[in-house]
Amino acid sequence: MEGKTVAARIHDLDEQLTSAGRRAARGLLGNYPLLGLAPVAEFAAGADVSAATIVRFVAQLGFKSYPDFQRALREELEQRSKSPLQRGATPADHSGEAPYLSAFLAQSAHRMEESAALISPGEFETVCRRLTETKRNCHLAGGRFTDFLAGYLEAHLRLIRPGIRRLDGRPATSADQLIDVKPGDLAILFDVRRYDPAMLEVARTLSRRKAHIVLITDEWLSPIARHARYCLPCRTETGRTWDANAVLLGLVEAIIARVTELGWQTASERIGALEGE
Amino acid sequence: MEGKTVAARIHDLDEQLTSAGRRAARGLLGNYPLLGLAPVAEFAAGADVSAATIVRFVAQLGFKSYPDFQRALREELEQRSKSPLQRGATPADHSGEAPYLSAFLAQSAHRMEESAALISPGEFETVCRRLTETKRNCHLAGGRFTDFLAGYLEAHLRLIRPGIRRLDGRPATSADQLIDVKPGDLAILFDVRRYDPAMLEVARTLSRRKAHIVLITDEWLSPIARHARYCLPCRTETGRTWDANAVLLGLVEAIIARVTELGWQTASERIGALEGE
DNA sequence: CAATTTCTGTAACAGTAGTTCCACAAACGA
DNA sequence: TCGTTTGTGGAACTACTGTTACAGAAATTG
Numbered sequence: 001m002e003g004k005t006v007a008a009r010i011h012d013l014d015e016q017l018t019s020a021g022r023r024a025a026r027g028l029l030g031n032y033p034l035l036g037l038a039p040v041a042e043f044a045a046g047a048d049v050s051a052a053t054i055v056r057f058v059a060q061l062g063f064k065s066y067p068d069f070q071r072a073l074r075e076e077l078e079q080r081s082k083s084p085l086q087r088g089a090t091p092a093d094h095s096g097e098a099p100y101l102s103a104f105l106a107q108s109a110h111r112m113e114e115s116a117a118l119i120s121p122g123e124f125e126t127v128c129r130r131l132t133e134t135k136r137n138c139h140l141a142g143g144r145f146t147d148f149l150a151g152y153l154e155a156h157l158r159l160i161r162p163g164i165r166r167l168d169g170r171p172a173t174s175a176d177q178l179i180d181v182k183p184g185d186l187a188i189l190f191d192v193r194r195y196d197p198a199m200l201e202v203a204r205t206l207s208r209r210k211a212h213i214v215l216i217t218d219e220w221l222s223p224i225a226r227h228a229r230y231c232l233p234c235r236t237e238t239g240r241t242w243d244a245n246a247v248l249l250g251l252v253e254a255i256i257a258r259v260t261e262l263g264w265q266t267a268s269e270r271i272g273a274l275e276g277e
Numbered sequence: 278m279e280g281k282t283v284a285a286r287i288h289d290l291d292e293q294l295t296s297a298g299r300r301a302a303r304g305l306l307g308n309y310p311l312l313g314l315a316p317v318a319e320f321a322a323g324a325d326v327s328a329a330t331i332v333r334f335v336a337q338l339g340f341k342s343y344p345d346f347q348r349a350l351r352e353e354l355e356q357r358s359k360s361p362l363q364r365g366a367t368p369a370d371h372s373g374e375a376p377y378l379s380a381f382l383a384q385s386a387h388r389m390e391e392s393a394a395l396i397s398p399g400e401f402e403t404v405c406r407r408l409t410e411t412k413r414n415c416h417l418a419g420g421r422f423t424d425f426l427a428g429y430l431e432a433h434l435r436l437i438r439p440g441i442r443r444l445d446g447r448p449a450t451s452a453d454q455l456i457d458v459k460p461g462d463l464a465i466l467f468d469v470r471r472y473d474p475a476m477l478e479v480a481r482t483l484s485r486r487k488a489h490i491v492l493i494t495d496e497w498l499s500p501i502a503r504h505a506r507y508c509l510p511c512r513t514e515t516g517r518t519w520d521a522n523a524v525l526l527g528l529v530e531a532i533i534a535r536v537t538e539l540g541w542q543t544a545s546e547r548i549g550a551l552e553g554e
Numbered sequence: 555c556a557a558t559t560t561c562t563g564t565a566a567c568a569g570t571a572g573t574t575c576c577a578c579a580a581a582c583g584a
Numbered sequence: 585t586c587g588t589t590t591g592t593g594g595a596a597c598t599a600c601t602g603t604t605a606c607a608g609a610a611a612t613t614g
Contacts, residue, residue, distance in 0.1 A: 099398035330563080578593090
């Protein structure tokens with residue numbers, strides 16, 4: 001119990017967390033561990049919950065008090081900075097210029113691994129399981145630079161199971177698409193920064209219709225997060241002109257792989273039938 | 278005054294510090310910046326001075342209050358972790374069993390790094406340079422599961438430069454699209470395993486019309502490779518039902534990033550104009 | 555060597571943080 | 585659809601932390 005990192009504790013709880021508790025967890029993992037070192041009020045504001053929720057969250061993690069929790073974070077941070085490897089690691093790459101492509105791909109790869117830490121394993125698993133429930137329909141939509149992800153996921157899910165619907169983001173046409181959304185339906189939305197107002201509107205409508213929203217977003221969390229039951233954030237920041245959506249695709253492929261495994265009975269038949277053509 | 282790091286401020290003071298003040302400085306620099314994030318009492322104990330001294334020290338550094346000082350430290354830490362390659366931000370999570378998602382993303386990440394070795398840096402660079410030659414048109418096309426990559430690349434290249442054309446893979450319609458392909462034009466084709474015969478046909482035609490083909494494919498090389506002037510293969514094998522196209526998207530994003538850099542003059546203007554809307 | 559100045563730690567103070575309680579709202583199950 | 589349960593945020597409360605004043609200990613200078 002003592003030796004565990006705070007991040008690990010969060011992943012342990014995971015299922016037991018309530019909606020607001022989860023927002024707190026997301027916020028903290030989002031810029032870990034800095035938000036936890038701020039005063040409660042600031043943490044609360046950053047995670048978009050009340051101060052009371054933060055205190056409850058910290059108590060759930062097994063800490064006696066908020067200061068106690070902060071001490072744990074500091075000690076963790078101290079451990080990390082004292083461990084020998086990374087001191088040399090970061091500055092060393094200036095020696096002998098690495099080819100552009102290697103450096104770029106290494107960076108993307110690194111961000112992909114970081115994203116794994118950002119996403120709660122239980123939440124991922126839950127989302128995948130829900131995707132195998134073929135009784136409910138599943139709706140997909142993405143914004144300007146993420147719509148292709150929705151398309152990619154759609155193409156694969158269609159092979160695996162029935163009941164997949166694609167929404168387009170334009171408010172005009174989406175209105176009538178949204179009519180046949182039933183309570184309890186699943187909706188997977190993609191939204192990354194410069195967040196799309198149209199997507200937010202779609203999310204609002206879905207929320208009103210009691211659909212369960214799965215949000216796939218970047219580390220700064222789309223405003224849709226407030227309406228989302230499940231939230232899967234990825235590290236996309238590059239410091240360059242464009243953010244890295246390859247990480248998002250990695251996540252999408254992970255979902256496809258997992259859902260294929262879980263629903264292999266159905267999937268193999270369908271895929272077999274389609275391959276045959 | 279505002280932008281200075283706390284460490285820099287300490288060095289500035291230096292001579293002006295009294296004996297106890299210096300102990301405080303030593304303590305903080307000794308395990309920077311963690312001690313400063315602790316409560317005053319703890320900071321004091323760690324630096325072996327009284328709490329009052331710490332407060333005076335912080336005031337000397339130019340901060341209005343101790344909380345103010347801590348905020349500065351946190352912001353500094355946030356900056357640092359966000360700008361250059363993240364210092365091994367969240368690595369030490371390998372405790373215990375690796376969750377599905379982590380394992381999957383780690384695998385994807387690994388394959389991404391391998392791909393860097395697979396692709397000749399010179400070839401990559403050449404392709405990017407040719408993409409900045411705006412005198413020649415550039416045509417894009419992809420197969421069933423890769424067409425979205427062509428779309429993604431198209432969307433970004435359009436922002437950067439003129440003369441981008443998208444071909445669709447259907448032989449019927451592609452015929453007339455291919456009419457305005459001129460000798461020396463660039464054509465970027467995506468083709469991965471279970472290779473698309475239609476794509477091969479498109480490649481043949483392009484080849485006949487003396488277009489220079491850039492092929493983005495998997496490690497087993499599409500048959501198009503014979504017609505391609507440049508060939509950029511990626512590791513996509515997963516051993517599962519589906520191959521990993523996230524690696525391909527990584528490569529595409531690398532191209533986008535590099536081309537943006539090379540043609541920044543043109544690109545920045547165009548992007549700026551479009552952002553303005 | 556003594557008087558003066560500067561610096562330091564202790565102890566009381568004040569303010570702000572963390573904590574807790576309660577009423578309300580949302581989700582769940584009958 | 586209605587009651588029950590659970591979760592949530594606002595507001596009061598408490599406790600701790602940062603702050604400040606003061607008195608004693610060094611250090612410095614005449």
